[in-house]
Structure formats: C-alpha cells, structure tokens
Amino acid sequence: MTDKINKIQILSDTLANKIAAGEVVERPASVVKELVENAIDAGASHIELFIKNGGKLLIHIIDNGCGLSETDLPLAFERHATSKIKTETDLENIHSLGFRGEALPSIASVAHVDIKTKEKDAATGLVFSVIGGKAGQLKRIASNMGTSIEIKNLFFNTPARRKFLKSDNAENQQILIVLKRFFLAYPSIEFNLNIDDKKIFSLKPSDLRIRIGEVFGEEISNDLLNVESSIGGIKIFGYIGKPSVARRSRTHQHLFLNGRPIQDRNLGFAITQGYSETLEEGTHPVYCLFIEMDTSLVDVNIHPTKMFVRFSNDRTMFYLFLNSIKRALNDQGILADFSQIKTGSAIQKVIIDEQKEALTESRKIDSIKSGKKEKLQLSRKGQQLSLAYFKSDLNKLENIQQSDLHETNIFDGFSQNQLEVRLWQVHRKYIFSEIKSGLVVIDQHLAHARILYEQTLKIFEKKAPVNAQKLLFPQKITLALDDFLVFKDIYQLMQRIGFTINVFSGNTIIIEEMPSDVKIGRESQILMDIIDYYKTNPHGSFNLNEKIAAAYAYKNAVKSGEELNNAKMNSLVDQLFACDYPFFAPDGKPVIVSIELEELAKKFR
Amino acid sequence: MNFSVSRDNIFKALQKVINVIPSKSTVEILYNVLISSKNNTLSITATDLEITQISWTECTSNEDGDVTVPGKLLLDIIRELPNVNINFSSDQNHKIIIKSEMGEYKLSGEDKTEFPSIPAVDASSNIKIQNNVLKKMIEKTIFACSTDHFRPALTGVLCQVMDSEYRMVATDGHRLVKIINKDFQGNGNKRDLIIPTKALNFVARNLPENGTQQITLSENHVLFELPDTKIYSRIINEPYPDYDRVIPADFSKELEVDRNGFISSVKRVSLFSNPITSQIKLSLSSNNINVSAQDIDFGGEANENISCKYTFENLDIAYNANYLIDILRHMDSEKILLKVNDADGPALIFPDSDNEQVDLVMLIMPVRIN
Numbered sequence: 002m003t004d005k006i007n008k009i010q011i012l013s014d015t016l017a018n019k020i021a022a023g024e025v026v027e028r029p030a031s032v033v034k035e036l037v038e039n040a041i042d043a044g045a046s047h048i049e050l051f052i053k054n055g056g057k058l059l060i061h062i063i064d065n066g067c068g069l070s071e072t073d074l075p076l077a078f079e080r081h082a083t084s085k086i087k088t089e090t091d092l093e094n095i096h097s098l099g100f101r102g103e104a105l106p107s108i109a110s111v112a113h114v115d116i117k118t119k120e121k122d123a124a125t126g127l128v129f130s131v132i133g134g135k136a137g138q139l140k141r142i143a144s145n146m147g148t149s150i151e152i153k154n155l156f157f158n159t160p161a162r163r164k165f166l167k168s169d170n171a172e173n174q175q176i177l178i179v180l181k182r183f184f185l186a187y188p189s190i191e192f193n194l195n196i197d198d199k200k201i202f203s204l205k206p207s208d209l210r211i212r213i214g215e216v217f218g219e220e221i222s223n224d225l226l227n228v229e230s231s232i233g234g235i236k237i238f239g240y241i242g243k244p245s246v247a248r249r250s251r252t253h254q255h256l257f258l259n260g261r262p263i264q265d266r267n268l269g270f271a272i273t274q275g276y277s278e279t280l281e282e283g284t285h286p287v288y289c290l291f292i293e294m295d296t297s298l299v300d301v302n303i304h305p306t307k308m309f310v311r312f313s314n315d316r317t318m319f320y321l322f323l324n325s326i327k328r329a330l331n332d333q334g335i336l337a338d339f340s341q342i343k344t345g346s347a348i349q350k351v352i353i354d355e356q357k358e359a360l361t362e363s364r365k366i367d368s369i370k371s372g373k374k375e376k377l378q379l380s381r382k383g384q385q386l387s388l389a390y391f392k393s394d395l396n397k398l399e400n401i402q403q404s405d406l407h408e409t410n411i412f413d414g415f416s417q418n419q420l421e422v423r424l425w426q427v428h429r430k431y432i433f434s435e436i437k438s439g440l441v442v443i444d445q446h447l448a449h450a451r452i453l454y455e456q457t458l459k460i461f462e463k464k465a466p467v468n469a470q471k472l473l474f475p476q477k478i479t480l481a482l483d484d485f486l487v488f489k490d491i492y493q494l495m496q497r498i499g500f501t502i503n504v505f506s507g508n509t510i511i512i513e514e515m516p517s518d519v520k521i522g523r524e525s526q527i528l529m530d531i532i533d534y535y536k537t538n539p540h541g542s543f544n545l546n547e548k549i550a551a552a553y554a555y556k557n558a559v560k561s562g563e564e565l566n567n568a569k570m571n572s573l574v575d576q577l578f579a580c581d582y583p584f585f586a587p588d589g590k591p592v593i594v595s596i597e598l599e600e601l602a603k604k605f606r
Numbered sequence: 607m608n609f610s611v612s613r614d615n616i617f618k619a620l621q622k623v624i625n626v627i628p629s630k631s632t633v634e635i636l637y638n639v640l641i642s643s644k645n646n647t648l649s650i651t652a653t654d655l656e657i658t659q660i661s662w663t664e665c666t667s668n669e670d671g672d673v674t675v676p677g678k679l680l681l682d683i684i685r686e687l688p689n690v691n692i693n694f695s696s697d698q699n700h701k702i703i704i705k706s707e708m709g710e711y712k713l714s715g716e717d718k719t720e721f722p723s724i725p726a727v728d729a730s731s732n733i734k735i736q737n738n739v740l741k742k743m744i745e746k747t748i749f750a751c752s753t754d755h756f757r758p759a760l761t762g763v764l765c766q767v768m769d770s771e772y773r774m775v776a777t778d779g780h781r782l783v784k785i786i787n788k789d790f791q792g793n794g795n796k797r798d799l800i801i802p803t804k805a806l807n808f809v810a811r812n813l814p815e816n817g818t819q820q821i822t823l824s825e826n827h828v829l830f831e832l833p834d835t836k837i838y839s840r841i842i843n844e845p846y847p848d849y850d851r852v853i854p855a856d857f858s859k860e861l862e863v864d865r866n867g868f869i870s871s872v873k874r875v876s877l878f879s880n881p882i883t884s885q886i887k888l889s890l891s892s893n894n895i896n897v898s899a900q901d902i903d904f905g906g907e908a909n910e911n912i913s914c915k916y917t918f919e920n921l922d923i924a925y926n927a928n929y930l931i932d933i934l935r936h937m938d939s940e941k942i943l944l945k946v947n948d949a950d951g952p953a954l955i956f957p958d959s960d961n962e963q964v965d966l967v968m969l970i971m972p973v974r975i976n
Contacts, residue, residue, distance in 0.1 A: 466902060468883035469974035470926065473779050473952065474847045499974070517883055517926065517973060521779040522756025 029056025055172030275326025317589025607671025
C-alpha cells in the first residue's frame with residue numbers, strides 16, 4: 002500500500018467552511034435568512050434588502066442594528082464564532098435566532114462579501130471584505146450606525162452548486178417565502194424589499210393583524226380570527242383565517258416559536274383538525290400563530306436550518322392547538338352553532354329533556370340563592386354536555402357551554418329514551434361510546450384524574466368545600482428523610498385538601514384525617530404516592546398548587562383495571578364534561594380519543 | 607349415576623347454594639355445581655374457592671355417582687318445571703340426561719375430579735350459638751365492613767371467642783360496630799378469627815329462627831352446620847386493628863333521641879347534602895338537634911329541628927349522612943343514646959334499653975366542619 006492514498010489530513014478551515022456551506026448555504030434564500038436573522042439579533046428596527054438576479058448576483062442587506070466592533074468583525078468570519086452563546090448551558094436557553102456561528106464563515110467561503118459596519122458609539126465605521134473565505138484588510142470609513150452586508154457572486158467558486166440554482170424567478174420566490182416569515186414574525190420592524198431595483202414590499206412598523214394583511218393580501222385581512230390561549234406557561238396567539246379563505250397550498254401557514262419560524266407536522270395537523278369538516282376538501286387553512294414558551298421545554302438545535310424543533314410535551318401542544326382553534330372558530334360562530342340548529346332537532350330535544358328531568362328531581366330547590374345559581378347550572382351542564390357530546394359531535398360542545406340553558410326551557414314533550422347514552426367498559430380501562438361521527442374512547446383513569454384535579458384546584462381557590470373524614474385507626478408511617486423533607490414542603494397544601502397529618506417523632510408521622518373519597522386502607526399508600534409524584538416532578542411549568550392537585554388527582558383516581566358499573570361510568574362521564582378542560586388530563590395527555598367511522602371503514606378495505 | 611328426585615326438593619337444594627357461584631371467574635369449573643347421589647341422598651355443592659356450600663335432599667338413587675353441571679343452567683331448567691318427578695342420569699362421558707314427564711334434556715357435564723375439593727375441617731374445636739342471636743349479630747355487623755380490598759382484614763367480621771363471651775366486630779375505618787353475646791360458653795376455645803362478610807351473609811340467609819347451630823373452627827376454615835346445608839368459609843388471616851383502643855371509655859356529652867324520627871330527619875336533610883361527601887351537620891343545643899346540610903355545587907340547602915334530651919353545652923358536629931343512617935337503621939330500640947366528647951372525636955351510639963343477653967355499641971367518626 003502506498004502511504005499516499007491512506008494519509009489522513011486535517012482539512013484547512015477554508016475547505017471545511019466550504020463543506021459546511023453546503024449545509025447552511027443551500028441557495029440565495031438561505032443566505033437571506035441567515036443575514037436577516039443576524040440583523041434582527043443585532044436589534045435592528047429597520048431592515049433594507051436589495052436582491053439582484055434571484056440573489057445570485059447580489060444580496061444586500063442594510064440594518065440599523067448594533068453593528069460590530071473592530072475586534073469582532075474579523076472574528077465574525079471565523080468558524081463557530083458567535084456572540085450569541087458562550088457556554089454549553091446557553092444552548093439550553095437560546096433566545097436569539099442564530100447561534101451556531103456557522104453562517105457568516107460559510108457564506109464568506111462561497112461568495113464575495115463586503116461588510117460595512119458601525120457601532121453606535123464608535124467614531125468611524127469599518128469596512129471589511131472576504132472573498133472565497135480569504136479575509137482582506139480592515140479599513141475605516143464614514144458610515145451610518147448598523148451593518149450593511151453585500152453578498153456578491155454567490156457560489157462563484159463552487160460551480161456544481163451554482164449549476165443547480167434555479168431561474169432568477171424561482172430563487173426570488175424562495176427568498177420571498179423566507180422573508181415573509183420574518184415580515185410576519187416581526188411586525189414592529191420596518192422592512193423594505195427591492196428586487197432587481199423594483200420596490201416589492203415596503204412595510205411600516207404596525208401590529209400583527211395589519212402586517213398579515215400586508216403580507217397575505219388585503220382580502221384575507223378581513224377574514225382573520227384572533228387566537229389566544231395559554232396553558233401552564235405555554236402561550237399561543239396570532240390569527241387564523243376563516244375556512245372561506247383557506248388555500249389550495251400550505252404557503253399561508255406560518256408558525257413561530259419564540260419568534261423563530263418553525264415547521265411542525267404535529268401542530269399543523271392539530272390546526273387542521275381544529276377546523277374539522279368546515280374546510281373544503283383539498284384546502285389548507287391560513288394561519289399565522291406564535292408560540293411563546295420556556296426555551297427549556299423545547300429543543301431548537303436538532304436541525305441545521307432550525308426549521309424543526311422538538312417539544313418536550315408534544316401531546317400537550319397538540320391538544321392546546323386543537324382546542325384553541327376550535328374555540329376561535331366557535332367564538333365566531335364558524336363551527337356549527339347550537340343556536341343555529343332548528344328548534345326541535347334531536348340534540349336540543351335531548352338536552353331539554355334532560356333539563357326537565359333535572360328540574361323535577363328531588364334536588365330541585367325552589368329558591369336558589371343567586372350566588373349558587375351558576376354552579377347549579379354548571380353541574381347540570383356536565384350531564385348535558387356529555388349527552389350533547391355523545392348525541393351529536395364535538396363541535397357543538399362548546400357552544401352549549403356558552404348558550405343559556407334556561408332559555409330553552411319552553412320546549413315540551415319528548416320521549417325519554419333519547420336520554421340514554423350507552424357506555425361500555427373495555428378491558429376495565431377504557432369507556433367506549435358511540436357518537437355521530439364514529440366512536441369515542443375515554444380513558445377512565447385520566448378522566449377521573451382530570452375531575453379530581455379540577456376539584457382540588459377549586460378547593461385551593463376556596464370555591465369548593467374540603468371534605469375530611471376522621472380516621473378511626475390513625476396510620477403511623479415512618480418516612481425516609483428525603484421523603485420527610487418533601488412532606489414538610491407540601492404538608493400545608495395537603496391539609497387544605499383534607500389531610501390531617503401530625504409529626505409523631507423524628508420522621509414518623511400519623512395520618513389522622515383523609516379526604517373522604519380516599520379508599521380505606523390506602524391512607525399511607527396515597528401519601529407516599531403523592532410524595533413520590535412530587536419528587537419526580539414531571540411538570541416544570543406547574544405551580545405548587547397545581548403540582549399537589551395533579552399528584553393527588555393521579556394517585557386517587559380510579560385505576561386502570563377497576564371495574565365500573567353503568568352508574569359509575571355515567572357519573573364519571575358527566576363529571577368529566579362539567580370540567581373546564583375535559584379533553585386533557587392534568588399533564589396534557591388526551592382523555593378522550595375519537596375514532597372516525599371513515600378510519601374504521603379504511604381498516605375493512 | 608342415576609337418581610330420581612322431586613322437582614321441589616332439588617330446586618330447594620339448588621337454590622340454597624346457587625349464590626355461591628361467582629358471577630365472574632377465570633376458573634371455568636366454578637360455574638358448575640357438583641351433584642352427588644349416594645344412599646338415597648342427593649347433595650349439591652357450589653364453591654368460589656373461598657366459600658363452599660353443600661346442600662342435600664332425599665332422592666331415590668339407582669346408581670351412586672357424581673358429576674358437575676353448569677349451575678345456572680340447571681336452576682333455569684328446574685325453575686320452569688312443575689312439581690314432577692325428575693330422573694337424572696349421566697354416563698362415562700359426563701353426558702347428562704334429565705327426564706321428566708314433560709320431556710328430556712341433554713347437557714354436557716364435567717368430571718368430578720375437576721371440581722375443587724371440600725376444605726378439610728378439624729372437628730375438634732367447636733362452639734354453639736343460638737340461631738336468633740347469631741342472626742342478629744351478623745345482621746348488625748356486616749353492613750359496617752369495608753368493601754375495598756386494600757385492607758383485607760376489614761372486609762370481614764372479627765369473631766372473638768372468649769371464655770364467657772362471644773363478640774363480633776366490624777369496621778371500615780370510619781365506623782365500627784361491636785356486639786357482645788354474654789350468654790356464651792367458650793369451652794376453652796379462645797380464638798379470634800375474621801370471617802368474610804359474604805360467608806356470613808349466606809349463613810344468615812340459611813339460619814332457622816329457633817334452635818342452636820354448631821360452628822366448627824379449624825386452622826384456616828370455619829364450618830357452619832345448618833339444617834340441610836353446610837357452609838365452609840376460608841378465614842381471613844390478617845391482623846385486625848386494635849379496635850378497643852379507639853373506643854373511648856368516658857364521654858362528656860350525652861344525647862337521647864327518638865330513633866325513627868332522627869333517621870327520617872337525617873334522610874330528608876341528606877338529600878340536600880353534597881352527593882360526593884354526604885356531609886350533614888348536627889348542631890346540638892338544649893334539648894334540640896338542628897340537622898343541616900348544604901350542597902354548594904347544586905345550590906341545595908336544608909335544615910330541620912328535632913327535639914331530644916340534651917342538657918350539655920352547645921356543640922356542632924358533622925358526619926357522613928350515609929354512615930349515620932346505616933348505623934341508626936341497624937339499631938332496633940325505640941330511642942338511641944349518642945355519646946360524644948367533642949367535634950373531633952368519635953361518637954358512640956347505643957340502644958337506650960339494655961338487652962341482658964347482647965351488648966351493642968356502634969361508633970362513627972366525624973368529618974371536619976368547613
């Protein structure tokens with residue numbers, strides 16, 4: 002063997018950058034993306050862009066950001082040089098758009114780069130150029146604050162890549178796709194875009210709704226619905242288009258995570274599900290939605306283009322999106338509205354019937370104190386909602402929640418048998434039932450956990466009474482020291498939900514009182530379970546009350562494997578539907594899953 | 607096997623044991639009953655592995671033998687027959703033919719060897735209790751047992767055989783019943799055993815009004831020998847909590863009230879309590895009980911006043927209405943006495959009139975007043 006062939010050599014930086022450029026700098030649009038990100042990270046409020054020949058000849062970006070200093074400027078072109086992160090821990094907590102320190106050196110290795118920059122307090126500006134990765138001289142020059150960067154002759158030294166670029170028009174379109182995301186994500190930044198010396202966009206700082214109109218077109222701006230919701234530290238907001246403006250392509254779908262455009266099939270699917278059958282077949286909803294969440298709950302560093310991220314709890318995200326979209330459409334009366342259903346329709350009959358029965362029940366009290374009236378309705382609503390759910394379908398649910406039950410009181414005379422919702426327990430684990438569009442499956446454990454969770458939170462908020470049963474045989478438990486410390490942390494809250502526990506001596510405690518729904522014989526078990534649950538703490542975003550409520554709910558809920566009779570199933574389902582969020586367990590898992598008839602039919606093909 | 611029996615006789619015998627058959631079991635054979643004919647006696651056995659019951663009746667045996675038959679099916683056939691003579695036969699393949707003047711029924715049985723054997727009970731130690739007393743003691747205790755299997759000891763009734771006392775104790779941790787039969791001779795059989803409630807239920811159902819029946823105690827089983835039937839039950843081998851320690855000896859307050867009036871009042875008011883907690887409040891003041899409940903979820907509220915004998919300081923105390931009603935219903939005196947110290951401790955409930963033979967006390971734990 003000749004040693005010529007097998008000799009391993011370390012690549013020169015220039016060559017390494019050239020190779021890396023293949024990843025980061027795919028086409029002019031990716032250059033634009035990297036540079037605009039830099040401008041935004043630099044705090045610019047005004048960004049000017051000039052594109053020529055689809056960016057192949059020139060990409061020129063001028064911003065009014067913070068600029069670069071004399072020492073930083075040459076460093077910016079070194080590989081993995083970045084101002085945005087310094088240590089490994091910063092990687093967990095990424096707030097800027099760029100962070101990998103690859104963009105500038107990669108671009109510079111395959112183009113002519115001229116950069117002019119001036120820091121705010123610097124006396125003069127700086128000019129610097131890099132050609133095919135080779136740095137030139139740093140010179141001083143008179144300049145405005147900010148950075149102007151010109152990328153010329155992209156891929157001049159990589160003919161293979163150059164060959165694969167598409168027509169100017171096609172590259173321009175790609176650039177526009179990239180830029181529109183920034184336009185939408187930063188409505189407060191002024192953008193001016195010139196392509197081949199023609200002004201394409203001139204966007205003044207404005208609010209999101211106006212910006213969406215400017216970017217998507219005026220006709221859409223009148224058909225936007227506001228979306229806003231949050232759950233445990235995750236906030237989503239933005240606008241969605243009414244089903245009538247849905248497009249044949251997905252180009253009007255924008256999702257941003259902490260200001261960064263992302264793509265996520267899971268969430269895209271959740272949004273489409275939220276529209277359910279209101280969309281015409283083959284059309285895709287228009288949306289521009291923003292997610293704000295703790296950066297530690299999401300990994301943005303899984304793909305070089307940063308377009309894909311990984312959520313630590315993607316199921317919660319799914320259902321949060323699904324519900325938010327549904328709610329937004331409901332608020333606007335887009336989804337089939339209860340009030341629009343003809344009087345005397347099946348579902349309404351069912352509801353009225355149920356209501357009449359409820360009123361004639363022995364529980365009926367003639368003079369309900371006004372403060373309690375709402376609660377009375379709520380609890381009956383649970384039954385009605387569950388009934389409505391099974392008798393019709395999901396979409397009508399939230400409308401019923403909003404409609405005034407008493408107004409429907411005038412209707413009369415319906416047969417009783419429509420009231421029956423048939424429930425089956427399967428594998429002592431799931432409750433099955435039928436709805437119009439298919440099959441529903443409720444997880445009994447998660448459903449009960451949701452019920453107990455909300456009840457417990459209500460107790461914390463003093464909206465519900467504590468129910469504490471004294472034990473005839475107090476239970477003595479000796480805890481491990483770490484468990485005992487946890488116990489001391491959470492005891493105050495446990496007492497509020499009905500526990501009375503005294504310290505006997507050292508780490509030994511005595512349970513004297515328990516919430517009365519805790520099963521006899523489970524006293525010490527449930528305490529240990531709560532402590533363990535609290536220790537393992539799977540929910541960073543829960544506050545202390547929520548954590549205790551969740552621990553208690555999960556540990557005291559009906560287990561998988563417990564047999565439920567019909568009465569128990571019915572009461573469980575009714576209570577579930579009286580909850581504020583019947584569709585999620587406290588940690589975001591789905592409680593109710595529906596299987597569409599179509600899906601079943603497919604299986605039999 | 608071949609025997610003839612009157613429909614009424616076999617029906618009666620079968621009915622006695624049929625409830626022992628479990629409603630759900632992974633062991634298929636438990637759905638069957640064992641039918642044996644020997645020396646002109648027909649015996650029928652059913653078991654759920656915990657309880658085994660045998661009943662017998664006279665028959666005409668043509669050929670002795672045993673076979674197991676699906677119990678519910680057999681009962682369904684016989685139930686619908688008029689009182690005629692039935693001939694019952696089985697061959698080696700356990701094919702069973704039931705003939706009557708109405709017709710013929712063929713069904714498949716299974717071999718006797720598949721059927722669980724009857725527990726061996728050592729006859730050396732046995733006790734005797736009057737039927738009416740035993741029945742009363744069972745009825746007054748089993749309602750208070752726990753139905754949850756987290757603490758198995760509490761799912762049964764503790765039976766304490768002492769020198770001159772026989773006690774039965776039941777509790778689920780929230781209420782407790784203690785009943786003592788003072789007219790009793792232990793004959794040196796000092797023993798504590800926990801008997802499952804299901805077995806006691808069957809015993810109470812099969813006990814005649816009069817006479818005295820024999821109870822045999824062995825290591826792991828107890829055997830009740832009743833007229834035309836025997837009930838074997840496994841004993842729950844778990845430690846029973848030290849119940850005597852939690853029953854206070856002295857009380858500072860005492861209340862005497864008409865039992866029926868009190869029950870009705872609590873029942874009516876409890877309709878307005880929260881259905882999950884069933885919490886009702888008793889406010890005791892001079893010769894008056896105010897019973898009240900409130901259901902914040904439903905917006906219901908109720909209160910009633912009943913007169914009573916009470917001469918102590920005012921006291922508010924809350925209970926789970928279902929427990930209280932249960933206890934009051936299982937008293938049979940006209941008036942009851944309720945003794946209590948404070949709102950945090952247990953209340954003891956006694957019948958007002960002393961029974962010379964039997965001492966009864968029931969205990970209920972309060973719930974925290976919000």
